[in-house]
Amino acid sequence: MPAALLPQARSGPRAAQASPFERPALVWLLVLAGVVGFTGWAGIGAILRDLRLPDTDDVMRLVQVRDLLAGQSWFDLAQARHAGAPPMHWSRLVDAPVAGLILLARPFAGASLAEGIAAVAWPLVLLGLYAAILYRGVHRLFGWRAAAFALFAATQSVVVSGLFAPGRIDHHNVQTCAIVALALSLARSGATLRDGVRAGALAALSLAVGLEALPFIALAGLVLAGLWLRAGRAALPPFLGFGLALGLVAPALFLVQTAPALWSATACDALSPPWLWLAASAGLTAAAASLLPGGWGAGRRLGLLVACGLAAAGGFLLLFPTCVAGPFTGMPDLVRREWLVRVQEMLPARHLAGHAPDLALAGYLPVLIGAVAASLWAWRGREAGQRALMAATAGALWLGLALGVPQVRGLYVAAAFVPLVAGPLLDRAVALLRTPGATASRQVAALAASLAPCGKAWLLLASLLPVLAGPDKAMEAERIAWQTCGDAKAIAALDVLPPGLILARIDLGPALLLHGHHAVVAAPYHRALPGLVAALEAFHDADALAAVAARVRADYIVACDTPADPAVSSVADRIGRGEIIPPGLEPVPVPDTPLRVWRPAAGAARG
Incomplete structure (x- = not known):
């Protein structure tokens, strides 16, 4: 195990003088390389230009902030353009700084670009805060080099990269x-x-x-x-x-x-x-x-x-x-079975491993390895302060692993603790490079062990093994559908229609609210149960679609026309591609969008 490979190595001034990394410039260059490779930089242009945010929760957060800036009360969290106006359970304490950044950027960037700037800036501000917390905590007990290596390890975590990527205003x-x-x-x-x-x-x-x-x-x-x-x-x-x-x-x-x-x-x-x-x-x-x-x-x-x-x-x-x-009290079994357990952050480890084995490896193994290493360090460490830090780190990692096995989101907080042990491990592995008596095999093993808590190392390994490389077709089709049909231009094209209530698939709801002037029946939030039920019933059976639309008094029915693997296509996918024509509806031609639009046929009953 990592800690067992490094019992003789020491950090501190003497070790640093005997290490090829004794020069701070080289260490900080490594950290800079990690920052440059940080996940999410490539998406900044799309965020600034089209407000293409990483997740539906980020989109809904921006909708909530926009409502606040438009005059909605601080205490009023209801989404007025969602059927039934369900109140969100999110905190205004997060809305406030995002809104503040928008107000600061508006005078020189304009209203639309200001939102993109805030969506980029806020998670990066938090990333800087996390880096400062991490660096200070490790530096206090292990020195500057271990603290710098902890920052590098943070940039190599796929979970941390995802949490603090530009656009993550959740x-x-x-x-x-x-x-x-x-x-x-x-x-x-x-x-x-x-x-x-x-x-x-x-x-x-x-x-x-x-x-x-x-x-x-x-x-x-x-x-x-x-x-x-x-x-x-x-x-x-x-x-x-x-x-x-x-x-x-x-x-x-x-x-x-x-x-x-x-x-x-x-x-x-x-x-x-x-x-x-x-x-x-x-x-x-x-x-x-x-x-x-x-x-x-x-x-x-x-x-x-x-x-x-x-x-x-x-x-x-x-x-x-x-x-x-x-x-999730009072949630109908239909919603729990057909929606909640399929939300990506709610997936169990075995499900993620089946659909995206590379992400499962890169997400779970660093937490497991970090938990074992921190536990051994807490048990065998020489200094009381270091043992205390490693004991706390081990507790957080083991708890996160226990929470993450049934639900992926259990890893979110835990993954942020991995650099607390990965940084000192890498520091001691580097010290071994010039430690007298250290054999080459031991040096290589120590370096490999110290890199094991870095998630991107596992992504690299998975890319070399075809059986582990990349998400399966279903997840890839879902990603393409989100990017294509949730795009700002695709949604804005619907604004040629008079404002109305749209019945669409659940995950399309936030994009419709952010990029268009229509209201929605459903969005992926558990307090909006009637809308969730309606969307699930409507797109589960094409024959029921018109009846559900009438029941919820929808003005338009919208489906996504996007390529998909027929082996994993749902009824909603087939409706979106025009393979199924829902009875009781009439098409509404809308140019310049991959979205298909219908309205209830003339004379159809409205509930």
Whole structure:
């Protein structure tokens, strides 16, 4: 394993003097090469020119920001041009900086280009923040060279590259920065009250932005509670600071972004009373721990933790039973079966491995290897500070791997921790190049092991093996369909028609809202259940399409005309190519677009 290959290698000034990388310029040149090869640069032109964003969530975020700038209330997150005007569960705390960048760019770039500039700039600002957090955390314990190598390792991660690529204005990158900073605040021997307060505030920010990182926050709280249980008052300051900050900052952020009318409303998918209850429970538990007499033993401390834990869990079950099943409460089986489990970020590891084995290798193996290496380092490391950092890194990576096996998005936060171990590993491998007595085979093995946490190395390996190279035809067809039919020009061509309500496939909804003046029946968001049901029913059976369109009072029906493999074509694909003519509809010719358009036939019943 990587750590076992490098037990004798040392970082620091002496090792650097004996290394071919003793010159900072060479190390930073390597980092620059990694940045140049960072995923996403090629798409900047399309973002600036056509607002071609990487994902439907990025598109909907920009729609939400555009509504805010157009005068929609800070507290009003309803999508007025979506049938039923469902409220989004995303945070205005992410909308605000994106909107601010647009306002800054408008005077010299114009309204349209300003949106593209903001979409490019915001994830790059966050990338710089992540790089600063990463560099500082590694530099403190391992020196500048290991910290620089950590930055290089970050540029080699396919997950990190995807999270911070230009156009990624979704909230996952904000959460990633918050959770990595949280872990680094606590991952030090002798953590203080201030460290705990900082970590608790970052946890509250992450929860306000979205609940996806909740397991990492819970792990941090449990670890702090466990350390207090073992060491007593010596470990109380960070535990107290974390609990109090989480219990106080989370409600403050909730009030900032939530309309007063919704303060008592239960939302299982966003920061709301159920999660505020747990945050408050954490604060009260830490406060109770601080009031215990110093002479109380571990048994009594355990009793307090158990009592507080049972009260928190029992209150949650009693007051908010609907949230026990998770954020997707009330979702019909049709939507769960035909849409939710097919969303790319919700795919299990085995499914991704079957459809895109190269991405599965590059995504999962670095996290697994990093988890093993960090665990070994935490166990066998010489310095207490390094062991503490590696223990925190190992915990985050193992948790992310456990979350990522059933759902790909579990890797998002975890992958950002891989450079924390990859940088020091590469630093020590480089030190071996001129270490007296180190054999060539050991040097090569050490370098190979230190590069194993780099996802792009696995992409390169997969490209050399035909059985592992590239996504399958279904995923490639889906990518082509998104780029072709969601293109700004393709959607804008529909504006020759009077504004109306469009019934289309679910994933086309955000592009229709961003690039055109029409409303939509469906978009890929779980709070818009009636629209999801209608779109699934309509494009599952061509004979039912007209009836569903009448039921939802759609003015137009739109399908994508894009090449596809007949072996993987759905009914919707065949409708889009004109292979199936839906009964009860009449075609509407629209030039200069790959989209096919129909309207309900004259005399058709409207529900």
